[in-house]
Amino acid sequence: MGSLDEVHLCVEIENGMKLGFEEEPETIAIQDAVKVLLQGLGEDVNREGLVKTPLRVAKALRGGTRGYEQKVKDVVEGALFPEVGLHDGVGHAGGVGGLVIVRDLDLFSYCESCLLPLQLKCHVGYVPSGQRVVGLSKLSRVADVFAKRLQDPQRLADEICSSLHHGIKPAGLP
């Protein structure tokens, strides 16, 4: 999973030493919980195929929920730039000044009600205001910050929508 590369693998602790990902308390807590889960399934946690499972699950879950450590503000800030175009107004159809839309974003998340992985298609659209537009790649990054948390599809849509409202103050969001 390439996305795991983006996870902060180290945390600073008070004396300046770094804890490895595997020693972080969050990782250890998840691993302990996964061992209990496997025991609940009647499995032998020490059998060869399962020895590294708790660590792998911890890596996958922490990577898949890294949105808890990210702020949309940091993603959007500095990403606003003046709209290029002939029209001063907003809402003109056809290119600049109209609806900005990004289709078919593939999002991967975890279902908050059963913890199983969720795959979602997302379309984000907005009508720029004040001649300010946000880079299209930022829209997908904003969506990803919220996807990388335990989610429910409707809440995910609401959160993306309201964060864009606050972040870029559009003239309209569908």
Ligand SMILES: [Zn+2]
């Ligand atoms: Zn579910």
